[in-house]
Amino acid sequence: MHFLRNNIKGNAAQMEAILHKDGPAMVLAGPGSGKTFVIVERLRHLIEECSVDPSSVLVITFTKAAAIEMQHRFYKITDSLYPEVCFGTFHSVFYQIIRQSNPSNKFKIASEKDKYRFVKDIILKLSSIHNIDKQESLDAIEMIGDIISEISRIKNTGAKAGEHLQNIPFSNYFEEIFREYNSLLTEFGMVDFDDMILKCYELLKRDKRLLDTWSRRFEYVLIDEYQDINLMQYKVVRLLCATNNLFVVGDDDQSIYGFRGSDPGIMQKFTAEFEGLDPKIINLNVNYRCAKRILYASNMLIKDNKIRLNKALMPNEGSPDGFVYPRRYIDKRQQSAAIIRFLSDNMDKLDSIAFIFRTNSEALALADLCKQYGIPTNLDDHAVSFVEAQGVRLCENYLKFVYEGKKREYFLKIMNNPNRYISRNALSNDTLCEADLIKYYRGNYDRIKEIEKLFRQLNMLGHMRPSLSIRFLRKEVGIDKMFPKDMAALDELSELSVKIADNKTFLKELDKIRENSIGEKKAKSGNKGKCVKLMTMHGSKGLEFDIVWLPGLNEGIIPSRSCVTNEQIEEERRMLYVGMTRAKSALIMSYLTGNKENPMMPTRFLRPIRHLWEGDHSSPSSPSSGSSTSSSNSTSSR
Known part of the structure; x- marks a missing residue:
């Protein structure tokens, strides 16, 4: 252990990174290796020990919160x-660079709402021009997020629109969508975040004076989470960093944002990119977070990736052995029962436990289950906001009017959402019928047309199952367009609707969710942090917990069925690695076996550690009872 000023301790690799001054350097910082410590201590060393001007140092991170x-x-x-x-x-x-280049050049950054509206309008326009099947158009509108993500990926990788992925909606028309989308941005004086990178790159390439100003300003550039950089970001950084004093920190084994255009290959080619400049590669290979058995299992798993820098994390000297608990269950019901038993036995430790999933829907499903058993989770507030969102309330009122007696109280809430200019004076009875309204507006053709359209929609809702009802209300009635801020809540409503067979039961379920949420905010105010954490593998990055459970590790879930290329498969393996290395003391990993009629396979990623599951695991026990060996079928109470 080596000492810095003020007796700050650092290991040999950390000290090498902190004391590095000039020239390119890449720090390979595995999970729990102290990368933030290295970055801030190097900043201090540059300024206080090397007399570097503080204003000449630029530190770039990937999120505002991280900065x-x-x-x-x-x-x-x-x-x-x-x-x-x-x-x-x-x-x-x-x-900043774009604004400085032309202060009078006013442009607006496109919001998610703007992008959604543009792409939806383009889809509707193309549907009309090309006589596209209405259902195909509706499906595409429902998956606009996928189209926007692909537009972003194309821009961030510097690819051409014709090189788009084939598994996105409206893929045959993607080049037209891409072209029209950019035209609309220009027409409305907007840029999206991805345009800023392109615009900045083009400006710096074209304007030598501007490039000179900015490259002189920053003598030292530090980049965190370098594995997440994309090609266009890298090109701009190379232009700005004329001194080649580029210090990057990252871990290609934790690169999990390929859908945004992130390319771990940029990190892997660092030495070649700076050939002739004696680039330094520093490996922070000591993990201060994970117990030995957890780290061993994680290292074994990630070694199966072929496209990676060769490295292996070691446990800190004196690190405890820790626990890795393998589990297998017949089905989700059995797994869920084991999870609830485990949490019920560890209510005093909830704030130190995390469940990490491949998808958000899995996390939400467990949140619902925990709610039934009175187990607090970090997603409880999310559930409350979901039923209280205006867009969700409006969907509910449409269904209540149709399925609960066509009452005046519900019609008042839907008749002008969207605005149909129907007057309250037209509602003479406690129950509504189309004939009475048409009679009231006799001679007013426009109003009658609106009323007839509304009642056609209501009649259609009366013959739909919940999932189709919500989809119809969101897309055809236009609730998505009316409440763009409620998209997450409306998506959750859609997810719930798929699970319920009829609308009357669906309405009762919404009422039950709302009733259960009453008073919860008060209860939570005295329970800050005292809840089990449920999250996705993407969302867990950068976090750590004493106990981590990774449920449902089955083929088709991870890797996802949509992953076909070697690069995609390796990214999915990195996601599992990220999830495993969040655990400090105990790691529980489980998969489903299915039954004879419907067998299920564990994810291929578990092959290097399959010995952990050897022995008789066919009768899963509660992970809160039994012995505590790393390959045992039982998990000690923690």
Whole structure:
């Protein structure tokens, strides 16, 4: 162990990184290896020991939250003496460059709502031009997020629109969508975040004076989470970093954002990119987070990836053995029962337990189950906001009017959402019928047309199952368009609707969810942090917990069925690696076996550690009872 100023300790690799001054350097920082410590201590060393001007240092992170956290850590160890150091995201830095190039050039950043509206309008236009089947158009509208993600990926990788993925909706028309989308941005004086990267790159290439100004300004550039960089971001960084004093920190084994255009290959080619400049590669190979058995299993798993930098994490000296508990269950019901038993036996430790899933819907399903058993989760607030969202309430009122007696109270809430200019004076009875309204508006053709259309829609709702009803209300009636801020809540409503067979039961379920949520906010205010954490593998990145359970590790879930290329498969394996390395003391991993009629396979990723499941695991026990060996069928109470 080596000492820095003020007796701050660092291991040999950390010290090598902290004391590095000039020239390109890449720090391979595995999970729990102290990368943030290295970055902030290197910043201090540059300024206080090497007399580097603080205003000549740029620190780039991938999210605003990460930039703020890094800045706070730096201010804490330097007593806020150097506010000139620039902390920012790629987008914030590129935005500054674009604005400085032409202060009078006013442009607006397109919101998610703007992008959604543009793509939807384009789909409807193309449907009309090409006589596309209405159902295909509706399916595409429902998956607009996938189209927007592909537009983003194309821009971030510098690819051409013709090189798009084939498994997106409207793939035959993607080039037209891409072209029209960019035309609409220009027409409305907007840019999206991805355009900022392209615009910045083009400006710096074209304007030598601007490039000179910015490359002189920052003598030292540090980039965190370098494995998540995409090609266009990298090209801009190379232009800005004229001194080649580029210090990057990352772990290609944790690159899990390929859908955004992130390319771990950029990190893997670092030495070749800086050939002739003696690039330094520093491996932070000591893990201070995970117990030995957890780290051993994680290392074994990730070694199966072929496209990776050769490295292996070691446990910290004196690190405990820890526990890895393998589990298999016949079906979800059996797995869920085991989870509830485990949580019920560990109510005093909930804040130290996390369940990490491949998809958000799996996390939400467990949140619902925990709610039934009075087990608090971090998603409880999410469930409350879901039923209280305006868009959800409106869907509910449409269904209540149709299925609960065509009452005036419900009609008042739907008749002008969207606005049909129907007057309250037209509602003379406690129950509504189309004939009475038409009679009231006799001679007013426009109003009668609106009423007839509304009642056609209501009649159709009366013959639909819940999933189709919600889809119809969102797309045909236009509730998505009316409440763009409620998209997440409406998506959750759609997910729930698929599970229920009829609308009357569906309405009762919504009422039950709302009733169960009453008073919860007060209860939570005195229970801050005292809940089990449920999240996706993507959402778990950067976090750590004493106990982690990874349920449902089956083929088809991870890797997802949609993954076909070697690159996609390796990214899915990295996701599982990220999930495993969130655990400090105990890691529980489970999969479903299915039955003879419907057998299920564990994910291929478990092959290197399949010995953990050897022995008789056909009768799963509660993971909170029994012995505590790493390959045991039982999990000790923790």
